[in-house]
Amino acid sequence: MIDFAATRRLFHLPEGMIYLDGNSLGPLPVAAEARVAGVMRGEWGGQLIKAWNTADWINLPRRVGDRIGTLIGAPAGSVATGDTLSIKVFQALSAALAMRPERRVVLSDTGNFPSDLYIAQGLLQALGRGLELRLVAPEDVADAIDESVAVTLITEVDYRTGRMHDMAALTAKAHAAGAIAVWDLAHSAGAIPVDLTAADADFAVGCTYKYLNGGPGAPAFIYVAPRFAESAQPILSGWMGHEAPFAFDLDYRPHASVERMRVGTPPVLALAVLDAALDAWEGVDMADIRVQSTRLSERFIAEVEARCPDLDLASPRDPHARGSQVSFRHPQGYAIMQALIANGVVGDFRAPDLIRFGFTPLYLSEDEVVDAARILERVMTERLWDDPAYATRSAVT
Amino acid sequence: MIDFAATRRLFHLPEGMIYLDGNSLGPLPVAAEARVAGVMRGEWGGQLIKAWNTADWINLPRRVGDRIGTLIGAPAGSVATGDTLSIKVFQALSAALAMRPERRVVLSDTGNFPSDLYIAQGLLQALGRGLELRLVAPEDVADAIDESVAVTLITEVDYRTGRMHDMAALTAKAHAAGAIAVWDLAHSAGAIPVDLTAADADFAVGCTYKYLNGGPGAPAFIYVAPRFAESAQPILSGWMGHEAPFAFDLDYRPHASVERMRVGTPPVLALAVLDAALDAWEGVDMADIRVQSTRLSERFIAEVEARCPDLDLASPRDPHARGSQVSFRHPQGYAIMQALIANGVVGDFRAPDLIRFGFTPLYLSEDEVVDAARILERVMTERLWDDPAYATRSAVT
Incomplete structure (x- = not known):
């Protein structure tokens, strides 16, 4: 089985953010920073046109x-x-x-x-x-x-x-x-x-x-x-x-x-x-990813359904019939997602009424998934989304 | 007029290389390194999906x-x-x-x-x-x-x-x-x-x-x-x-x-x-670039024609009829360019017989142009190109 604590360390993840949007944009891999700096300074900067061959x-x-x-x-x-x-x-x-x-x-x-x-x-x-x-x-x-x-x-x-x-x-x-x-x-x-x-x-x-x-x-x-x-x-x-x-x-x-x-x-x-x-x-078996992804999404659905009765599951209930993401419907979906993001849980919104969450075992833990559901519960029960600041749509959500 | 000594400092240029291939791949701008590091660490790494809006x-x-x-x-x-x-x-x-x-x-x-x-x-x-x-x-x-x-x-x-x-x-x-x-x-x-x-x-x-x-x-x-x-x-x-x-x-x-x-x-x-x-x-007038580019290419043509009688000018002689590059023909063009590159002057080769040089005033000086012609003269007179190492074509020249 994959050592998920180890794979998580391969990514930059901002403190205090639970990231459930890796299905839209994955996080920065630690290795990418050094790699691009090396390509720029060492290859482009140092070898210029010759790097097409030398590199x-x-x-x-x-x-x-x-x-x-x-x-x-x-x-x-x-x-x-x-x-x-x-x-x-x-x-x-x-x-x-x-x-x-x-x-x-x-x-x-x-x-x-x-x-x-x-x-x-x-x-x-x-x-x-x-x-x-x-x-x-x-x-x-x-x-x-x-x-x-x-x-x-x-x-x-x-x-x-x-x-x-x-x-x-x-x-x-x-x-x-x-x-x-x-x-x-x-x-x-x-x-x-x-x-x-x-x-x-x-x-x-x-x-x-x-x-x-x-x-x-x-x-x-x-x-x-x-x-x-x-x-x-x-x-x-x-x-x-x-x-x-x-x-x-x-x-x-x-x-x-x-x-x-x-x-x-x-x-x-x-x-x-x-x-x-x-x-x-490298060396990751997608079958292992699937097992863990299913565990995360099943846990999330169970927690959200227990805590947030106003949200309707929009994804197939059978985990074999869905990919690695889960969506819920709510008429105020846009504002709910904005409030959720403001409270440290990043998913996204898809018109007209879907809040969407991605599950990415390489860097997402089950504890985070439960915390995300808890924060979503607070957004719903305290109506945190009912704030004029969350009413306007920005270009990308 | 542009301060070309100042604009040259905006680029990384390897020591000991005269770069006459900016018409193929320009050099690394100094500002690009910090910029990309900031976008990676600060925007992608720090804000993830939100950066589509926040950045x-x-x-x-x-x-x-x-x-x-x-x-x-x-x-x-x-x-x-x-x-x-x-x-x-x-x-x-x-x-x-x-x-x-x-x-x-x-x-x-x-x-x-x-x-x-x-x-x-x-x-x-x-x-x-x-x-x-x-x-x-x-x-x-x-x-x-x-x-x-x-x-x-x-x-x-x-x-x-x-x-x-x-x-x-x-x-x-x-x-x-x-x-x-x-x-x-x-x-x-x-x-x-x-x-x-x-x-x-x-x-x-x-x-x-x-x-x-x-x-x-x-x-x-x-x-x-x-x-x-x-x-x-x-x-x-x-x-x-x-x-x-x-x-x-x-x-x-x-x-x-x-x-x-x-x-x-x-x-x-x-x-x-x-x-x-x-x-x-920023603030660069292309008319000033053109004046300097013409000065550089005219000087290069004059120096090469005086020093290398075996090379035939393939570019229009009238500077108003050509862009910011100059080419010469020689049946051994590929090997000549390889020898020239090995001696610190980087231009490129285009089949079947062209050696090609670009003139880029932002980071190329007239002294370098004259030095390049001198080195080309040495490649020709000492037949440095007549080395089996320069006979094989690589993917990109």
């Missing part, structure tokens, strides 16, 4: 991709890193659509993260040819997969409720109908066990600033099933995905691997921070 | 964009930052093409940076509808603009030779033919005076890791002429370009400004580094 910056995206791969059941050489999750959704969806030129439907659900839907809308509008984004309720996805569907574009764990899709079952159903399965792992990677190989996923994408603790706006990743590594068509055909970027040919020829999903010059500093953040995952 | 991370892309705008003749609110240059080329070209749906030709030149051409190829292939990328020699662009052209996609300064296009004249010609003008400022921003407003450019894109010293893989930028701010169609319609990202609507509605060209979650650490790098440009 092997050029292969950093691949090395980081392989490390992420170990957490999501992806073999070495099947994960590329860089850009943002929205860009990676665009790449995966475009490549998947190109594999089913005779079909017209992209199937997704109303619980998908809006940016995935927006990106699909922008791509489909640009491509024309009668393509359609079909949205169904999350629980209706399986039934909606039929032979009209070109691509299923599904986020495994619902960002609002934590409700989890069955990746292996939906992928099998998509394949049986002749569709390509694209999975978004934004709330999965580092949160729950994922096995892309066993699930037979075609493409997967994800971000690294949540459970992987890569920092605000950290680089994203994309997985391409090895069977498609030499055929997936990159719409964002930038020079770093070229077979020979430094030949400076006038014609694009994609690299014969997942590297074709690289686009522009890699964000070296951000990748170095992410690389340092991944140190905390 | 105003959410508006960082716009603030940095406005600072870049002052260097390229773009008004406040017309420049968005993020992603990579290749992504920004994709956005600009796609939006421009959507404005001329009845035309079929994207006009570019064989001196354009290959990634721009690759991106165009990927986009045109995906869009279909008979679109064509038409490439002509750099000097033939003006004559090739006719009423078949939907979009001109031109990099102002040639990455190999430094040859400069006349932005105002080509834009006027494009407009007279009914085409949309997209400009790539990769080798212009911070290198030469640029006035997008006076030139009446429609779109412009650029990177920030060269003359702007934003660090390896630093975020890119895109300019949208204010007349198109509310109509340019974003193909990469990510949530950060939405009118109300945190409403989490299921339908995309673009922001009524250049912000619609934002895509995913902004790379906060990299933007903070870039923001610190831009401090060095």
